[in-house]
Amino acid sequence: MNQNLISCKIIAENSLIGSMSNRTYAILGTGALGGFYGARLQKAGLNVHFLLRSDYEHVSQHGLIIESVDGDFSLPEVNAYYDVEKMPQCDVVVIALKTTQNHLLPKMLPPVVKDDGVVLVLQNGLGVEEEVAQIVGSDKVIGGLCFLCSNKVEPGHICHLDYGQITLGEYAANYYPAGITQRMRQIGEDFESAGILIELTEDLLLGRWKKLVWNIPYNGLSVILNATTNELMANVHTRKLVEQLMYEVVAGAKGWDRIIPDSFIQTMLDYTVKMKPYRTSMKIDYDECRPLEVEAIFGNPLRMAQAAGVNLPQISCLYRQLKFLDAKRRGG
Amino acid sequence: MNQNLISCKIIAENSLIGSMSNRTYAILGTGALGGFYGARLQKAGLNVHFLLRSDYEHVSQHGLIIESVDGDFSLPEVNAYYDVEKMPQCDVVVIALKTTQNHLLPKMLPPVVKDDGVVLVLQNGLGVEEEVAQIVGSDKVIGGLCFLCSNKVEPGHICHLDYGQITLGEYAANYYPAGITQRMRQIGEDFESAGILIELTEDLLLGRWKKLVWNIPYNGLSVILNATTNELMANVHTRKLVEQLMYEVVAGAKGWDRIIPDSFIQTMLDYTVKMKPYRTSMKIDYDECRPLEVEAIFGNPLRMAQAAGVNLPQISCLYRQLKFLDAKRRGG
Numbered sequence: 001m002n003q004n005l006i007s008c009k010i011i012a013e014n015s016l017i018g019s020m021s022n023r024t025y026a027i028l029g030t031g032a033l034g035g036f037y038g039a040r041l042q043k044a045g046l047n048v049h050f051l052l053r054s055d056y057e058h059v060s061q062h063g064l065i066i067e068s069v070d071g072d073f074s075l076p077e078v079n080a081y082y083d084v085e086k087m088p089q090c091d092v093v094v095i096a097l098k099t100t101q102n103h104l105l106p107k108m109l110p111p112v113v114k115d116d117g118v119v120l121v122l123q124n125g126l127g128v129e130e131e132v133a134q135i136v137g138s139d140k141v142i143g144g145l146c147f148l149c150s151n152k153v154e155p156g157h158i159c160h161l162d163y164g165q166i167t168l169g170e171y172a173a174n175y176y177p178a179g180i181t182q183r184m185r186q187i188g189e190d191f192e193s194a195g196i197l198i199e200l201t202e203d204l205l206l207g208r209w210k211k212l213v214w215n216i217p218y219n220g221l222s223v224i225l226n227a228t229t230n231e232l233m234a235n236v237h238t239r240k241l242v243e244q245l246m247y248e249v250v251a252g253a254k255g256w257d258r259i260i261p262d263s264f265i266q267t268m269l270d271y272t273v274k275m276k277p278y279r280t281s282m283k284i285d286y287d288e289c290r291p292l293e294v295e296a297i298f299g300n301p302l303r304m305a306q307a308a309g310v311n312l313p314q315i316s317c318l319y320r321q322l323k324f325l326d327a328k329r330r331g332g
Numbered sequence: 333m334n335q336n337l338i339s340c341k342i343i344a345e346n347s348l349i350g351s352m353s354n355r356t357y358a359i360l361g362t363g364a365l366g367g368f369y370g371a372r373l374q375k376a377g378l379n380v381h382f383l384l385r386s387d388y389e390h391v392s393q394h395g396l397i398i399e400s401v402d403g404d405f406s407l408p409e410v411n412a413y414y415d416v417e418k419m420p421q422c423d424v425v426v427i428a429l430k431t432t433q434n435h436l437l438p439k440m441l442p443p444v445v446k447d448d449g450v451v452l453v454l455q456n457g458l459g460v461e462e463e464v465a466q467i468v469g470s471d472k473v474i475g476g477l478c479f480l481c482s483n484k485v486e487p488g489h490i491c492h493l494d495y496g497q498i499t500l501g502e503y504a505a506n507y508y509p510a511g512i513t514q515r516m517r518q519i520g521e522d523f524e525s526a527g528i529l530i531e532l533t534e535d536l537l538l539g540r541w542k543k544l545v546w547n548i549p550y551n552g553l554s555v556i557l558n559a560t561t562n563e564l565m566a567n568v569h570t571r572k573l574v575e576q577l578m579y580e581v582v583a584g585a586k587g588w589d590r591i592i593p594d595s596f597i598q599t600m601l602d603y604t605v606k607m608k609p610y611r612t613s614m615k616i617d618y619d620e621c622r623p624l625e626v627e628a629i630f631g632n633p634l635r636m637a638q639a640a641g642v643n644l645p646q647i648s649c650l651y652r653q654l655k656f657l658d659a660k661r662r663g664g
Binding site for chain 1: 553
């Protein structure tokens with residue numbers, strides 16, 4: 001009886017996003033991240049549909065080329081779309097845009113998400129799942145934290161330099177910890193079949209705050225000080241500032257009852273010292289005059305901490321500096 | 333009897349630094365600031381001796397040229413010295429070096445200060461009087477806060493663009509408020525005879541903290557964000573950050589029982605909005621690859637606040653950013 005119930009539950013959850021063999025994926029944003037993961041899924045045999053803007057003509061004619069530390073490959077034919085209205089409704093809709101494009105989501109998402117589909121948010125920062133939940137419902141959102149080092153070198157041509165793992169976490173209203181669900185496992189299996197390392201987390205918000213422990217100091221300071229990670233770690237003053245910023249992130253997480261141990265900070269510092277010199281994603285955006293993801297990575301965490309009565313003065317300082325640099329760089 | 337006592341006191345204090353007609357001045361550092369004030373004093377008839385390093389040959393042969401909003405003039409002959417040991421002992425020894433040169437003071441000051449002379453510290457930041465007091469004694473130090481906009485455009489050629497007033501304050505051990513003394517008045521009169529506006533303050537430390545209300549946000553952010561004062565004020569985020577930094581300076585002052593009213597912050601903000609676009613002194617130093625006065629303007633105030641149990645996190649953030657930029661710019 002009990003066994004039956006569990007089986008029923010699995011079948012019901014399976015039915016939410018279809019069975020493994022025919023699960024369809026929409027990739028919204030076919031850049032360094034969306035292009036890489038989408039191509040790997042298609043190569044693994046999944047049915048993938050790519051939304052593009054500037055590269056649409058090129059990719060619809062020539063497909064995608066992936067140069068990768070895991071092995072190069074090309075997909076001469078892909079399902080490319082310029083208009084979301086022309087896309088089929090999909091089981092899994094992957095948001096792989098920069099968060100600076102998220103004002104487009106209210107129009108973009110509804111046409112492409114199946115009634116029993118799910119939206120997978122593969123974006124930086126905090127609070128995006130909540131925005132997406134307001135569009136598609138809070139039962140339809142999964143967050144994914146990507147640890148990926150890749151660049152788009154030209155239209156349809158992506159260079160995957162390092163890493164690639166994704167941590168998946170179910171979203172529930174107000175970021176209540178949602179545990180491990182069957183559909184997380186299934187999506188995880190699809191990615192694993194494509195050679196992507198997957199970790200599942202029971203608490204998406206904890207995962208997001210933990211990622212910010214690295215992202216806030218290094219993304220912020222790399223732009224403000226025009227520096228690589230190794231330069232920041234080699235100077236005693238910026239190394240100390242990095243550490244203090246990490247402690248502020250931990251304090252912000254604590255305001256939401258998410259406990260990140262001090263040892264995690266030490267691990268991140270040690271890990272960064274050992275990394276090869278790294279230009280952060282925000283620094284790359286800045287160097288290429290693209291809008292910076294300041295609100296997702298700094299503004300939302302600050303506001304969430306504030307809502308919990310926690311003040312993060314040094315992160316606030318970086319936030320305001322970045323808002324200035326972002327506006328100035330783009331002539332604002 | 334009482335009257336007699338007062339007269340005696342004045343005579344005694346006068347004797348400390350000689351009578352007005354023959355008061356001698358040593359200018360240590362004949363740059364944009366020392367060259368300007370020293371030249372004005374000499375033009376007013378005072379006996380002035382200039383210490384130079386890189387410009388010594390030029391100035392000893394050609395004197396000084398002052399281009400000034402108050403009227404141009406030149407001094408074809410000045411008393412120029414390369415070696416402090418060759419200088420006469422003077423009544424008033426003006427420290428007009430950048431604070432980044434202050435490691436030279438223990439050797440530089442003793443030979444040039446008369447036994448009954450006084451050292452006038454015309455430098456930025458906080459804590460320098462205390463350092464000087466350790467060399468010459470705490471009864472021999474006066475601080476001066478300069479509001480001066482001038483540049484050295486070539487050896488011996490100084491361009492005075494705006495302002496020029498000095499606030500004088502007696503130093504006493506541990507920055508105890510020392511009131512208005514007769515020798516402050518006399519030095520003030522010498523400068524006033526040279527056309528320099530003088531204000532006397534009873535509390536040097538309060539004056540220094542008040543000056544930091546402007547200097548900390550604008551000097552720091554102008555370097556870190558490569559910005560002029562008007563750019564910082566035109567952006568809503570940096571304007572807010574400037575204000576928050578000013579409140580931190582006020583908190584630091586309060587730790588030493590110096591009360592700066594909120595209205596002073598509003599006055600500084602309004603004043604800066606109305607100013608013409610201004611490149612701060614630290615920004616000029618940075619652009620010209622000179623060492624930055626980070627310790628005097630940021631490090632010492634932070635340490636003083638810390639000693640009073642006051643934490644200034646956003647100023648600390650700027651301090652560490654500036655230490656990084658200063659080291660990087662100079663190849664450190």
